[in-house]
Structure formats: C-alpha cells, structure tokens
Amino acid sequence: MSISQLPIIIPFVFLVWALLIPLVGFWKSRLSQPLALIGSGLSAGFSIYGFISQIGMDPIRYRFGGWEPPIGIEFVYDGLSSFIVMVINVVAFFVLMHSKHVSQAELKGKEMPFFALAMLMMLGLNGIVLTGDLFNLFVFLEISSLSAYALLSIGRPAAPFAAFRYLIIGTVGGSFYLLGVGFLYTVTGTLNIIDMKAMLPQFAMQPAVVTGLILITVGMGIKAALYPMHGWLPDVYTNANSTASALVAPIGTKVAAYVLIRVLLMMFGIDLMDAVVPLSTIIGVLASAGIIYGSILVIRQTDLKRMLAYSSVSQIGYILLGMSLANPIGFVGAVLHVLNHAVMKGCLFLVSGNIEFREGHTDVTRFDKSYSKKYPWTMMSFTIAAISMIGLPPLAGFFSKWYLAMGTVQNGDWLFLAVILVSSLLNAVYFFRIIENVYLTKSDASTEYNEVPASMLIPTIVLAIALLVIGLANAWIVSTILPMYG
Amino acid sequence: MGEFLIGHYSYWLTIALICVGLYGILFKRNLVKKAIGLSILQSAIILFWVSIATKWDATVPVRDPGIPTADVANYLNPLPHTLMLTAIVVGVATLGVGFALLIAIWNRYKTLDETEILNKIQ
Numbered sequence: 330m331s332i333s334q335l336p337i338i339i340p341f342v343f344l345v346w347a348l349l350i351p352l353v354g355f356w357k358s359r360l361s362q363p364l365a366l367i368g369s370g371l372s373a374g375f376s377i378y379g380f381i382s383q384i385g386m387d388p389i390r391y392r393f394g395g396w397e398p399p400i401g402i403e404f405v406y407d408g409l410s411s412f413i414v415m416v417i418n419v420v421a422f423f424v425l426m427h428s429k430h431v432s433q434a435e436l437k438g439k440e441m442p443f444f445a446l447a448m449l450m451m452l453g454l455n456g457i458v459l460t461g462d463l464f465n466l467f468v469f470l471e472i473s474s475l476s477a478y479a480l481l482s483i484g485r486p487a488a489p490f491a492a493f494r495y496l497i498i499g500t501v502g503g504s505f506y507l508l509g510v511g512f513l514y515t516v517t518g519t520l521n522i523i524d525m526k527a528m529l530p531q532f533a534m535q536p537a538v539v540t541g542l543i544l545i546t547v548g549m550g551i552k553a554a555l556y557p558m559h560g561w562l563p564d565v566y567t568n569a570n571s572t573a574s575a576l577v578a579p580i581g582t583k584v585a586a587y588v589l590i591r592v593l594l595m596m597f598g599i600d601l602m603d604a605v606v607p608l609s610t611i612i613g614v615l616a617s618a619g620i621i622y623g624s625i626l627v628i629r630q631t632d633l634k635r636m637l638a639y640s641s642v643s644q645i646g647y648i649l650l651g652m653s654l655a656n657p658i659g660f661v662g663a664v665l666h667v668l669n670h671a672v673m674k675g676c677l678f679l680v681s682g683n684i685e686f687r688e689g690h691t692d693v694t695r696f697d698k699s700y701s702k703k704y705p706w707t708m709m710s711f712t713i714a715a716i717s718m719i720g721l722p723p724l725a726g727f728f729s730k731w732y733l734a735m736g737t738v739q740n741g742d743w744l745f746l747a748v749i750l751v752s753s754l755l756n757a758v759y760f761f762r763i764i765e766n767v768y769l770t771k772s773d774a775s776t777e778y779n780e781v782p783a784s785m786l787i788p789t790i791v792l793a794i795a796l797l798v799i800g801l802a803n804a805w806i807v808s809t810i811l812p813m814y815g
Numbered sequence: 816m817g818e819f820l821i822g823h824y825s826y827w828l829t830i831a832l833i834c835v836g837l838y839g840i841l842f843k844r845n846l847v848k849k850a851i852g853l854s855i856l857q858s859a860i861i862l863f864w865v866s867i868a869t870k871w872d873a874t875v876p877v878r879d880p881g882i883p884t885a886d887v888a889n890y891l892n893p894l895p896h897t898l899m900l901t902a903i904v905v906g907v908a909t910l911g912v913g914f915a916l917l918i919a920i921w922n923r924y925k926t927l928d929e930t931e932i933l934n935k936i937q
Contacts, residue, residue, distance in 0.1 A: 464898050471905045475912050482916055487936050489919040496916065497840055497849055500909050501856065507902065508860050514895070515867045 335379040336391040336404040336459050339414060342372045343452035347445050354441025362432055365444035366425050369451065373418040380415040383408060384809055390461065398461065399521035405461035408813040409595075409664070413458045413587050416668050417580040420675045421451055423788035424579075427679050428572040430782055431686055435570040436483060443480065447576060450476035454584050463510045463520045466588065467503065470552070473584070474499050477577050484570040491564035498561045502551030509544030512537045526596045533601045545592055546608060553585035555612070555649055556619025559642045566638035571682030574634065578641055579675040583667050586648045590663065599655040613653035617748040619646035624755035633681045633691035636759065637674065640718070643752060644670045650745060651733050659736025660814045661807055666729035668806070669717070669799065673726060676714040676792035683707045683781045683789060696766040702776035706786055708767050710793035715760035717796045720753050725799035732807070825866040832859035846920065846927045850913045857906040861899045868895040 346368030354361045383389075388407035392398065425447065436443050453473025460466050478499070482492035514520060516537045517528045532538050547558070554562045562582075566574045593602055593612075602608045623643025630636045648670070651663025681691050683704065701708045717726035730749060737745040780786060799806065820827070832855055839852020868891050876893035878884060917927060924932050 464901075468901055468905065471909070475905075475908055478912050478916070482919065486923060489916050489923065490932055490936070493846060493913065493916040493920060496909065496913050497853055500853055501837075501840060503905075504856055504860050508863065511860070511864050511867060511895075 332379065332382050333389055333391070335375060335382075336389055336406040337393075339372050339375050339379065339418070340452050340455040340459065342368055342375070343448045343455060347448035347452060350445040350448060351441060354445065358438070358441050359433075361440040361444040362425070362429055365428075365447060366422070368448055369418060369422045369425050372451070372455070373415075373422040376411065376415040376418045379406065380411045383411040385812075399519045399524040402465050403461040403521070404459040405523070406459060408809070409587075409591075410458050412664065412810070412813070413584070413667065414455055416671050417454055417458070417584065418451070420579050420671045420792075421447075421576060423792055424572065424575045424675060424679065427575065427682065427785050427788040429784040431571050431682055431785070434686060435572070439483060443483065443572075446476045446479050447572075449473075450480060450576070454580060457584050458587060461522050463513070463522060463525070463592075464507075465520075467507050467510065470506070470588075471503055473581075474503060474552070477573075477581060480573040481565050481569040481577060483573065485568040487564070488568040488570075491561075491568045495561040495565045498551060498558075502548045502558075504548070505544045505551070506548030509541040509546075509548060512541030512544065516541075522591070522596050526598075529597060529601055533604045539605045542593075542597060542602065542608065543606065546589065546612070549585050549589050549592070550612075550615075553582050553589060553649070554642055554645055556615050556622055556642060556646065559619065559623075559645075562642060563635055563638040566641065567632060567635040571678070571685055574638075575675060575678035575682055578637065578678055579671040582641065582645050583648070583671055586645060586652070586663075586667065589649065590652050590660075594652055594655060594660070602655075609653045609655055612649055613742070613745060616646040616650040616653060617745055619643060620650065620748055620752045621755075624752045624759075627759045628755065631692055631694050633684065633693050633763075634678075636693070637677050637681065640756075640759075641674060644674065644718075647729070647733060647749070650748075651729075651736060654733075654736040654740055654742070654745075656736055656739050657811060657814045658732055658739055661810050662729050662732030662734075662736050664810050664813065665725075665732060665803075665806065669725040669729045669796070672792050672795050672799065673714050673717050676710055676789060676796070677718075679785070679789045679792065680707055680711040680714070683785055686781055686785065687779060693763050693766065696763060697770040697772035697774065698768065699772040699774040699776045701767045703779040704781070705778070706780055706790055710789045711767075712764055713793040713796055715764060717800075719756045719760055723797070723800045725796045725803070728800060728803040728807075825862070825869075829859050829863045829866065832856075832862065835859075844929045846917055846929060846932075849929075850910060850917070853913070854906065854910055857902070857909070861902055861906070864895045864899050864902070868892040 350361050350364050353364060388405055391404040393402045432440050450473050453469045456469030457466055460469060478492050478496045482489045516532045516535055517525050519525050551558045566578050599609060620643045623639050626639045627636045630639060647666050648663045651659045685691050717724035720726045720730040734746055734749050836852045836856030836859055840849050843849055870888060870891060873889055873891050876890045882889045921927060924935050926932060
C-alpha cells in the first residue's frame with residue numbers, strides 16, 4: 330500500500346463499514362458493535378501510520394478520478410489534517426470500545442442502525458478534515474451532522490426534542506456556510522481551497538468577499554458552538570445516550586473549529602481576515618466570553634453530563650481564542666488543545682457513562698466516598714482528567730493553556746491572559762468540588778468493589794494515561810505542530 | 816436606481832425568502848412550521864446559487880453546434896446547477912431526519928408546540 334493512497338483509504342474504510350454493518354446487522358444485531366470497533370480500529374491504525382509518515386514530508390494531494398484541481402475535487406493530507414484525523418479516529422476507537430455494554434443497556438434493539446450511523450458520522454468528520462474543496466466540505470458537514478442528529482436523539486426522554494432543536498440550528502449554520510461559499514464563488518470562480526487562497530488577495534476588499542467571510546464564520550461558529558451560538562449544545566449532550574455524547578462531544582465541535590482554522594487562518598490569512606472587519610478580535614472576544622460564561626454556568630449545574638456540556642462551550646473557546654491570536658504560539662496552543670480536549674472530554678464522558686451504567690444517574694450531589702471505593706479506577710481516571718482540565722502540570726491540559734497564555738503575552742492581549750487564568754480558577758472550583766465529594770464526603774452506602782466491566786474500564790484508563798503521556802511527550806508534539814503554521 | 820432594483824430582482828427575491836425562512840425558524844412556536852421555515856431558507860440559498868450562474872445573452876449549458884464553445888460567455892455556468900443538485904438532496908435528507916424526530920416527539924408528548932413541550936419537560 331502506498332502512502333499516497335492513504336487520504337482516501339481512511340474515510341473509505343468508514344464508508345465500507347457503514348454499508349457492511351447493516352448487511353451483517355440484519356442477520357445478527359449483536360455483531361454491529363464488534364464490527365464498528367474493527368472498522369474504526371483499522372482507520373485509527375491507518376491514520377496513526379499516516380501521521381507518522383507525514384512528518385516532515387510534502388502534503389499529499391489526492392485527486393479524485395485523476396481530474397486536476399481546481400476542476401476536480403482533491404483531498405489534502407498535510408501535517409494539520411493528518412494530525413486532526415488521527416486524533417478523532419483514535420478517540421472514536423476508544424469510545425466505540427467502551428460502547429459494548431452501554432449499547433446493550435441503552436440502545437436495546439437499535440444497535441445496527443446506531444453503529445452504521447456512527448460509521449457514517451466518522452466518514453463525514455474525516456471528509457471535512459481531509460477535503461480541499463469548499464463545497465465538498467459542505468456535503469461532508471451535512472453527512473456528519475445528519476448522522477449526529479440521529480445518534481443524539483436516542484437517550485433520555487427529552488433527547489428527540491433536544492436533537493430536533495440541534496437539527497434546526499445546525500442546518501441554519503450549514504446553510505449560512507453554503508451561502509458564504511456562494512459569495513466567495515461569485516467573486517473567485519473557484520471552490521478549491523488552495524486555488525482560492527491564491528486568488529483572494531486581489532479581491533480582499535470586495536463587499537462580496539467580506540460578506541462571504543462573515544457568513545462562513547457565523548455558520549461554522551454555530552457548528553462549533555462559539556458563544557453566543559452555543560444554545561443547542563448543553564441540552565443535546567445532556568439528554569443523549571452515553572455513547573453518542575462521548576462520540577460527538579470530544580470530536581464534533583473540534584472539527585468545526587478545525588474548519589475555522591483552515592478557512593480563516595490558512596485560506597484567508599490574518600491580513601485578509603482583518604482587512605475590513607476586525608474579525609480576529611471579534612472571535613477572540615466572543616471566545617473569551619464563552620470561556621467565562623461556560624465556566625460560570627458549570628458551577629451552577631448538578632448533573633455531571635450537563636457540567637461537561639457547559640465545559641465544552643468554554644473549552645471550544647480556548648481553541649478559537651488560540652486561533653484568533655494568529656501567532657505561531659497561539660496556533661500551537663489551539664491545535665494542542667484540540668488533542669488535549671478530545672482526550673480529556675472523551676475520558677470524562679466515558680466516566681459519566683460508567684457511573685450512569687452502574688448507578689443510573691449522573692447527579693454529582695449524590696456522589697460520596699462510597700463511589701471511590703466502588704469504582705476506584707473510574708474515579709482515578711476522573712481525577713486525572715479533571716486535574717488536566719484545570720491545567721496542572723505535568724498533565725496535558727497544562728501545556729495547551731501554557732501555549733495559549735504565551736500567545737496572548739506575545740500579542741500583548743492582557744485581557745485574554747486574565748480570561749485564561751480566571752477560567753482555570755473556575756475550573757478548579759467545580760472539579761475539586763466533585764473530587765472532594767468522591768474522596769472525602771462520608772457515606773453509609775455499600776462500599777463493595779463494583780467496578781464496570783473491562784471493556785468499559787480499559788478505554789477510560791487508557792485515555793487518562795494518555796493525558797499523562799501527552800503531557801510528558803509535549804515537547805515532541807509541539808515540535809511537530811509548529812511547522813503546520815503557515 | 817430603478818434599473819438596479821429590477822436588474823437584481825432574483826437577489827431581492829432570495830433576500831425576501833431568507834427573511835421568511837429565518838422568521839419561521841425564530842418566531843413560530845410549532846415545530847413543523849420551524850421545519851418549513853428551514854426548508855424555505857435552504858431553497859432560498861439554492862435559488863441564490865442558481866441565479867449566480869446566469870449570464871446575459873447566454874444559453875443553457877448543452878452543446879449546440881451553432882454556438883461556438885470557445886467563448887464561455889455563450890453558455891450559462893453549469894457548475895452551480897450541479898452543485899445545487901447535491902444541496903437539494905441534503906435538504907431532503909434534513910427534512911426526512913427532522914420529520915422522523917418530530918414523530919418521536921409527537922409520540923412522547925402528544926403535541927408539537929414548543930412552549931407546551933418545554934412545560935412538559937420541566
């Protein structure tokens with residue numbers, strides 16, 4: 330197998346598996362989950378191999394049907410896209426591994442369509458990251474969103490209503506994106522990202538380009554849950570079943586943030602972005618508002634899943650804040666935070682899935698010392714992920730916040746630096762409250778060891794240990810991320 | 816001024832349709848009406864893409880031996896039309912998923928009014 334074929338093989342595995350699972354699932358429904366695990370494992374393996382072979386190499390431009398870009402559609406497999414593809418596929422692999430018992434408990438009789446849709450969603454997300462064509466990106470965006478609406482509509486009683494609201498808001502976002510691409514197309518006559526990048530400087534001051542830029546930012550901002558367009562997110566993540574929220578929360582909004590990095594920072598570039606409207610400042614301010622707003626609302630919640638959902642609003646703020654700084658260090662912080670947050674949030678949602686599986690609730694006020702006796706490994710993973718969320722060294726979360734803080738210092742944006750520090754304190758408040766409940770609050774409940782099955786425990790622990798490994802290997806990771814800028 | 820208004824009539828129509836769609840999504844309390852608003856918004860954007868393909872004095876993009884293909888000004892731009900075929904399919908799929916969710920909501924709450932559903936959830 331030649332590496333030049335990798336960009337197509339990774340999403341193609343998901344496409345084949347999205348068709349294979351219904352075929353096998355009609356015959357034996359319980360085979361769906363192992364099959365999905367094999368499919369995502371294959372893709373994760375290919376994307377790790379691809380990322381490692383890609384370091385220091387030229388980008389691979391895969392042409393569909395041999396048509397030369399800009400006429401044909403191409404997949405661009407460069408440092409950044411291979412990195413993001415690896416992150417989302419590996420996290421998805423562990424979430425699907427975790428889903429074995431959860432899917433039997435929460436999705437009885439719906440396994441086959443659920444896992445087929447999960448494969449389709451992963452196809453869409455991989456496609457968004459890899460594609461080098463703006464309209465193709467829209468198609469993949471809608472593939473992944475439509476699958477996500479369906480996945481997230483199974484769960485607690487209010488789940489379909491939350492998913493319907495997400496469908497309305499998300500489709501408006503997609504439509505705005507499409508309208509924005511239309512504006513850019515009228516001016517440049519191309520849809521290829523690399524081609525458009527070359528053409529944009531001569532049209533930068535035209536109203537149509539500025540309108541298109543703003544429409545794309547708003548559209549992808551809705552998909553990424555950028556404050557104040559985050560309204561759909563908390564209800565959706567809280568009500569959905571554990572597998573779907575663990576699958577969508579760590580990677581869904583990240584991919585939209587990646588599109589913003591790709592289109593705003595890479596295609597337009599900071600100069601064109603700010604030529605007429607100070608867009609980077611606006612995104613920075615909105616992201617900071619989202620960081621503070623999300624952190625404050627987390628403190629008011631009592632449901633673990635709802636806390637994690639609000640914390641997602643604040644964490645996506647970090648990524649977009651790093652992007653809006655538009656300097657190499659802020660960019661490193663943003664990309665590193667995509668990785669860290671995917672692992673942290675994946676781990677925390679798996680923990681909430683473990684608790685819900687055994688206890689049937691995720692209400693943190695009912696957590697007490699018996700939980701750390703009953704679920705010692707789950708709670709240890711929770712503690713590691715929580716400390717990483719707060720940002721204490723040597724865990725992964727510290728380093729992305731460090732680079733973000735350095736980025737704000739480099740730009741002299743002291744307000745943004747204050748936002749990062751204050752939000753870390755707020756994170757400490759809400760996570761230490763749970764840790765205190767779990768390890769210190771006295772309880773009369775049974776303390777018999779009652780840990781979840783190995784198929785659920787292993788992914789949780791692996792993601793927690795990964796946080797430590799990412800933290801320790803941080804110097805090497807940064808040295809591979811840095812060349813991706815510009 | 817008059818020429819500006821008449822010359823861009825398809826864009827005025829698109830803007831009006833986008834406003835109607837957004838109005839339906841934002842202000843209607845009935846979930847089916849929200850879905851209809853969404854469909855109107857998507858159709859408006861599809862119309863926008865189709866209308867940017869037009870050129871003065873050009874014909875449909877089917878090769879005619881009498882009209883030289885060397886000069887692209889003789890033919891409409893076919894690319895937006897083909898792209899919009901995909902966008903139409905996306906719109907249909909969105910409505911399909913949306914209506915499936917509406918059936919699930921109806922079975923659970925026996926109403927499609929947003930305010931009533933929110934009251935029943937709490």
